[in-house]
Amino acid sequence: MATAQPGSSSGKGQEADPGASVGGERLDWMVQHPKYTEMMALDVSDSTQVYAAFLVYLDLLEARNWKDVTCRGSAELQLVYLLGFPAEQEKVHVVVPMPVHMTLSHARIRRIMESTCNQSEQQALFIILAIVDSDSTVVYYRLTDGFVVPDPPDVTEDMDNRKLRKRPKFHR
DSSP states (O other), X not given: OOBOOTTSOOSTTOOBOTTSEETTEEOHHHHHOHHHHHHHHSSOOOHHHHHHHHHHXXXXXXXXXXXXXXXXXXXXXXXXXXXXXXXXXXXXXXXEEEETTOOOOHHHHHHHHHHHHXXXXXXXXXXXXXXXXXXXXXXXXXXXXXXXXXXXXXXXOOTTSHHHHSOOOOOO
16 A cells, blocks of 8 residues: 655655655565554555554654554544553543645534544543644644633733843843
8 A cells, every 4th residue: 555755745646655765775664563554454545644643653652752652543534543641641632643735624623523532531622633744744733622711821920010021132
């Protein structure tokens, strides 16, 4: 099955062979990775979305130190999403990986939020959308159901004092 690879074009319909050479190295390790084969076995037909989910899975575990990251598939939504615990937190978070070229509507985001959050037994209705570029860059966005009131600042200072608002001048 064809999947998009790092360094390949992110245009629609342009997909690379997972065993192809990139920079002289074969990427066979990826297609043989147990988690990648588990994701490919899910009932999701879009292999670029599966590849994006695998890259996000690796990023969460290796770069961001998440714990107990698992993958689930939604045949209805045709997507793979991840459940896991960020470092030092006890609440499960839902991460929805998407290739950068995939278009999302408000209605689709709503369906994704309702489906994935209900299955994860998450109290607050929010997801983390992980946008994956063709060079394997991952950008995370937290999407919530409606507006969320920000937490109050930790330190309250007298903002009437102009010295607090001015930037310090550096003398050369």
